[in-house]
Amino acid sequence: MSTYSIRDLERLSNLKAHTIRIWEQRYGLLQPERTESNIRFYNDDHLKKLLNVCVLLDRGMKISHISRLSNEEIRNEIEKAIQESYTDDRYLNPVISQALIAIATYNEKVINGLIDQTIRHLGMRDTYMKLIYPMLVRTGLMWTKDDLLPSQEHFLSNIVRRKLFSAIDQLPIPENPAQTWVLFLNEDEDHEIGLLFAYYMIRQQGHRAVYLGARVPYHDLSNVINNCLPTHICTFIVRQRPQEETERFIQNLINDFGQVRLCVSGKTDGIQETDLQHKVTVLRHIDNLLDLLNTSN
Structure with a gap:
């Protein structure tokens, strides 16, 4: 399981570290672990929850309401957000967030499913522009941590390369x-x-x-x-x-x-x-x- 500082969460979620701390104190949103020297650190479950919270915030929910949702209720809301995002003309933020979670946990089945589902809805060109490219930009920030560079970068890059080669092979x-x-x-x-x-x-x-x-x-x-x-x-x-x-x-x-x-x-x-x-x-x-x-x- 990977570990993250609050600055890592800030970069990945586009939320201010100050906001994350307030939500911890006010709503108990995350419960970070601490080092022997009392420095906060977070794990993959914390990252997953925070990215999911960001998706629900984008859908207009208030943090006070989100903090009271059960894990199952959050999953249901995320699934609805993913399906609705395919009819939206903007970037697929709910899908990107789930892809980031899959990359962090090396879940090839999930990230393959997300990319394949997006290709079925949008085609390869729009999948690259609306999912793969913004996902690469976001994970590029994550790779500022040296211990993530050789593993998660290669994991994602090789999946994307396979998808592109497969799409190319189908062209006459x-x-x-x-x-x-x-x-x-x-x-x-x-x-x-x-x-x-x-x-x-x-x-x-x-x-x-x-x-x-x-x-x-x-x-x-x-x-x-x-x-x-x-x-x-x-x-x-x-x-x-x-x-x-x-x-x-x-x-x-x-x-x-x-x-x-x-x-x-x-x-x-x-x-x-x-x-x-x-x-x-x-x-x-x-x-x-x-x-x-x-x-x-």
Whole structure:
């Protein structure tokens, strides 16, 4: 069972630590454990209850009422919130909260069920935009704790990767694609979920995609480009790095493959205005990618 400080709960729930303490004192909402030095800490059950409380608050319930609900009554309200959220145009906050709980407790059955149910209701594209992406943002805050980084990050990432690959495998191979994309991460990049989603969108729009994945040696790109003759090259910059390093990477792409439309997403601060004049397109949102996929060049 994982342990959390009150600051961890604050980040995950978007509630102020001061509010959480008041609710503890006034309503007995949580009963934290304490270290030998009398420092509060919380467990997975505390996290689960607090995230559920946040869902019910979003539904307009008052904390004084929520604090009197039994565990079964809370479960019933959460299930109603999940079902109703599929007809709402906003992010799926109740589903995200349940997914966070499943990640914290390594409950693969629950998180698989939540993602699959969302795909059935909304399709893969909206599932990524309304569930997976905001879930990754929220858990990214959780991974500031070093002891959570290697376990829960890999647990979630591998589930999401499987879902995306499964969705991609169900798409037909295009017969006469108007565009050919080469997708890769540089040799020091590991986090490929954003790139995988771009792969899915390209294939869904009927274009060809040559997916190279993570940690691609830069010197191998020339052979791929010469053989595939792509119309577009796409990469994501995820790792934090000095700006001059990003500038050098982008300049190398321009020098070596400037005849192809270069598309870059992620941490793009190192891209200069002059780069944008050399066929470098910054993908800041899924709509930027869709615009490219719906054009003839």
